[in-house]
Amino acid sequence: MKKLIIAVLLIMVTQAHASEWQCEIFRINIKNDTPSTCYLIQRTINSGKIYKRQPYKIKPGTTVTQFEVAETHHQPVSVVLTYECADNHTLTLLSSKGRCYYQTSGKIEGIIVKATNLNAVFSSKEGSYFSPQPASILWTIS
Numbered sequence: 001m002k003k004l005i006i007a008v009l010l011i012m013v014t015q016a017h018a019s020e021w022q023c024e025i026f027r028i029n030i031k032n033d034t035p036s037t038c039y040l041i042q043r044t045i046n047s048g049k050i051y052k053r054q055p056y057k058i059k060p061g062t063t064v065t066q067f068e069v070a071e072t073h074h075q076p077v078s079v080v081l082t083y084e085c086a087d088n089h090t091l092t093l094l095s096s097k098g099r100c101y102y103q104t105s106g107k108i109e110g111i112i113v114k115a116t117n118l119n120a121v122f123s124s125k126e127g128s129y130f131s132p133q134p135a136s137i138l139w140t141i142s
Helices: 002-023
Strands: 025-032 038-047 049-053 063-070 077-086 089-097 108-116 120-125 135-141
Touching: 025 077, 025 089, 038 063, 038 089, 063 077, 089 120, 089 135, 108 120, 108 135
Parallel strands: 025 135
Antiparallel strands: 025 063, 038 077, 049 063, 077 089, 089 108, 120 135
C-alpha cells in the first residue's frame, strides 16, 4: 500500500511541475483574414522573453503561432507587434498576460494600438499550473 501511495504522489508532483512551466508561457496566434499576405514589420517585447519564434509572414486565410513568450522573474508578459498587409494597411497590436499566480495564468489583454485600413478582434484562453496548454491570445486581422 505504501508503494502505491508513493507512486501516486510522484505522478501528481511530476504533472504539477510540468504544468507549472506552461503557466508562465503566453502563446500569441495571428489569423490573417485579409486577401493579402501580412508581414511582421516591428516587434517590441516590453516584458518577457521569447521562448519560440515562427515565420514573419502570414499568408491569407492562415493562422500561425507567431510567438511564445515566457515570463521573466515572475513578471507579466507584454508584446507589441506591427503588421503590414498591403500598401497603407498596417496594424499595431498589444498583447499582454498577467503573471502566473496560484492557479491561473493572469489576466489576458489585447489592445489595438493603431490601425490604418485594417481591423482586428481577439479571443483568449487562460492557462494554469494544472493545464497542459499555456495561456493564449488569437488575433484575427481583417
